[in-house]
Amino acid sequence: MRQELATATRILGRHEMIGMFGHVSLLTDDPQRYLICPGAGQRKDRCRPTDIIELGLDDEFRFGLPLELYMHAATHRAKPHIKSLVHVHSPNLTALAAMDEPPSELLMIHAGFWPERIPLWERPDLVRDHDSGRELVETMGDHAIALMRWHGAVIVGETLREAVFRTLLAERHAGIVLTSLAHGRPLKPAAASRPDLYARMLPASTHDLNWRYESSFVELED
């Protein structure tokens, strides 16, 4: 599991989804414990299995850990079926999180996980304690993604691979939404049922395919 999470960290690092900020976690077989990538001081694109940190759900921040670890603890506590959460400060998702009412149009067939109305955590702060983590998880509900005001987003998956793939696609979709709004011409959003689209376009086999593709770019030298 450490190896899988280290690979996920490098993939997300390569795409600049996590770096100085941002992190990814994975619930262990013991539902009271989770694995998380290292905190702000460490390069994510060089993450090794030995860099991965194991924590309990009640653990508090200490030097070397991601400061906002509380969002991972709260997610894994409230939703044991969610195995992985990714937190990003990426530019396109953060731009959507600065809009008064972020648009929810679906403009890309690979973004069927995008909610009809995207949840937005309104508090302009980092997630610094267990209460804030709980609040964020409640805001997110059962959706795959939530925006955080002027800050970024959180994305979850029932597997690590799903969470990673959704994160890359979410940032791409947010970019397409912003570009499409900028040209000012009328849009034609996808009218299909989003769950149907997701099941058709993004079955678990595509997560595995994407994983193999992305992993090939981030293999470690030794």
Ligand SMILES: [Zn+2]
């Ligand atoms: Zn953050």
